[in-house]
Amino acid sequence: MKTGLFSRFIPRQLDENLNRSLDRQVKLAVTGLSRSGKTVFITSLVHQLLHASEANVSQLPFFRIAHNGRLRGVKAMQQPDLHIPAFRYDQAIAQLCSQTPAWPTPTSGISEIRLAIRYRSDNLFFKHVAPISTLYLDIVDYPGEWLLDLPLLSWSYEQWSQHTLEACQYEPRQSLSQEWQAFIRTLALDKAPTGDSIRQASALYTAFLHRCKSPEYGLNGLQPGRFTMPGDLEGAPLLEFCPLPPLSGRYTDNSVYGVMRKRYDSYKEHVVKKFYNEHFSSFDRQVVLIDILRALNIGNAAFEDTRSAINMILNSFHYGKSGLLSWLWGFKIDRLLFAATKADHATPEQLPNMEKFLQNMLAKSQQHATFEGVETQTMALASVKCTQAAEANYQGRKIPCIKGVPMSGQQAVALFPGEVPIEMPMAEDWSKDRFQFMEFKPPRLANVHGGLPHIRLDRALEFLLGDKF
Ligand SMILES: Nc1nc2c(ncn2[C@@H]2O[C@H](COP(=O)(O)OP(=O)(O)OP(=O)(O)O)[C@@H](O)[C@H]2O)c(=O)[nH]1
Ligand SMILES: [Mg+2]
Numbered sequence: 001m002k003t004g005l006f007s008r009f010i011p012r013q014l015d016e017n018l019n020r021s022l023d024r025q026v027k028l029a030v031t032g033l034s035r036s037g038k039t040v041f042i043t044s045l046v047h048q049l050l051h052a053s054e055a056n057v058s059q060l061p062f063f064r065i066a067h068n069g070r071l072r073g074v075k076a077m078q079q080p081d082l083h084i085p086a087f088r089y090d091q092a093i094a095q096l097c098s099q100t101p102a103w104p105t106p107t108s109g110i111s112e113i114r115l116a117i118r119y120r121s122d123n124l125f126f127k128h129v130a131p132i133s134t135l136y137l138d139i140v141d142y143p144g145e146w147l148l149d150l151p152l153l154s155w156s157y158e159q160w161s162q163h164t165l166e167a168c169q170y171e172p173r174q175s176l177s178q179e180w181q182a183f184i185r186t187l188a189l190d191k192a193p194t195g196d197s198i199r200q201a202s203a204l205y206t207a208f209l210h211r212c213k214s215p216e217y218g219l220n221g222l223q224p225g226r227f228t229m230p231g232d233l234e235g236a237p238l239l240e241f242c243p244l245p246p247l248s249g250r251y252t253d254n255s256v257y258g259v260m261r262k263r264y265d266s267y268k269e270h271v272v273k274k275f276y277n278e279h280f281s282s283f284d285r286q287v288v289l290i291d292i293l294r295a296l297n298i299g300n301a302a303f304e305d306t307r308s309a310i311n312m313i314l315n316s317f318h319y320g321k322s323g324l325l326s327w328l329w330g331f332k333i334d335r336l337l338f339a340a341t342k343a344d345h346a347t348p349e350q351l352p353n354m355e356k357f358l359q360n361m362l363a364k365s366q367q368h369a370t371f372e373g374v375e376t377q378t379m380a381l382a383s384v385k386c387t388q389a390a391e392a393n394y395q396g397r398k399i400p401c402i403k404g405v406p407m408s409g410q411q412a413v414a415l416f417p418g419e420v421p422i423e424m425p426m427a428e429d430w431s432k433d434r435f436q437f438m439e440f441k442p443p444r445l446a447n448v449h450g451g452l453p454h455i456r457l458d459r460a461l462e463f464l465l466g467d468k469f
Pocket of ligand 2: 039106141142144
């Protein structure tokens with residue numbers, strides 16, 4: 001899964017690797033399930049950096065290099081992989097900062113951005129030899145659905161089928177998968193497929209995944225990722241297969257089971273491995289974005305599903321300390337930030353709860369990373385703050401609330417969206433309407449160059465990049 005030794009010695013690769021070994025380049029993995037806030041996070045991060053050296057240093061008080069005046073300027077550069085589309089920062093920012101602000105369009109393919117960050121070194125040696133240094137920052141954006149494919153790399157077709165069919169023994173998957181399961185029970189798995197049974201089985205399976213993904217159920221652990229977000233593979237036969245129950249007897253490659261299995265292996269080889277090798281095999285830093293409030297809103301099943309999907313994905317990354325020869329042996333992630341996104345959906349005094357909740361939710365993954373020598377942090381943040389803190393009178397008492405324009409409305413409303421628990425709710429603690437975290441429109445900004453309003457994005461930047469300057 002790592003890049004071959006030979007390819008490391010072609011000049012451009014060597015140059016890139018040397019830059020990384022000398023701490024002049026950082027590859028940041030922005031990881032998160034679909035709709036967790038990756039594109040908005042990248043857009044806001046780029047926007048904050050591009051404007052950081054202007055008059056608005058007060059926007060990023062905890063990003064030290066900006067605050068102490070050592071940041072000379074930041075520029076978007078041509079990205080290293082010319083065959084990959086550029087991240088459309090300009091489009092996303094135009095949508096966010098228009099007269100009627102809108103959220104960026106959901107992502108349907110891969111894109112990449114490289115930033116050159118110029119700064120004044122305060123290193124005792126470099127200060128005299130090369131007072132102005134440049135750090136290159138590479139970020140990739142992609143649809144969250146595709147992340148769920150990474151675990152497939154270590155699963156055989158039989159293992160994946162077993163995993164999926166086991167999950168379908170529980171609600172809501174059990175009811176939602178009825179039609180597909182009934183259809184595959186009619187197939188003679190060890191015989192050659194008749195008519196277009198393979199296509200039909202895969203269409204029913206895909207329809208099942210789409211139902212699981214709908215806002216009503218909000219499930220995330222849906223594989224293969226391209227079935228619900230095909231990108232440029234829309235309609236390709238590579239996407240026509242589905243899991244099947246185990247077959248005890250012998251079967252040929254031309255049987256239903258053999259054909260499905262072969263397509264699964266091709267999908268892994270041509271889609272997942274390519275995606276992993278090109279974009280996910282070599283990161284230095286990682287931020288994992290999690291929309292815990294949405295998961296809490298939908299209910300127990302969605303919450304458990306989100307938790308297991310994230311833990312599953314985190315197993316696909318390399319964690320540990322990268323040494324001086326890391327360009328030879330492969331890069332590893334040495335800083336990992338777990339971030340609860342959209343913190344502006346909760347009242348400000350709930351932020352510590354959000355952070356503790358996230359710590360409890362991902363305790364196992366965090367412990368694993370810490371054991372491997374990775375520095376980890378947990379943070380509640382908002383890439384774009386859409387609400388203001390306010391107070392409301394309720395039965396003669398003042399209670400904290402937030403004020404913002406809901407996605408479905410035109411006027412600002414004030415509301416108390418609910419208390420974020422610290423511990424994981426037990427199955428019996430889930431009651432309908434316990435949480436009412438609402439989605440908001442982006443704010444209308446008077447001055448775009450002042451930087452987008454945010455919550456703790458500067459702390460995130462400091463944790464992810466601060467030690468590189
Ligand atoms: N209030 C608030 N809402 C946010 C914030 N970030 C994201 N959102 C909301 O979450 C939605 C999804 O954000 P995206 O950044 O597009 O999510 P994504 O992870 O890129 O999603 P995919 O591209 O589908 O994988 C947005 O359309 C907003 O409604 C934030 O900082 N504050
Ligand atoms: Mg996106």
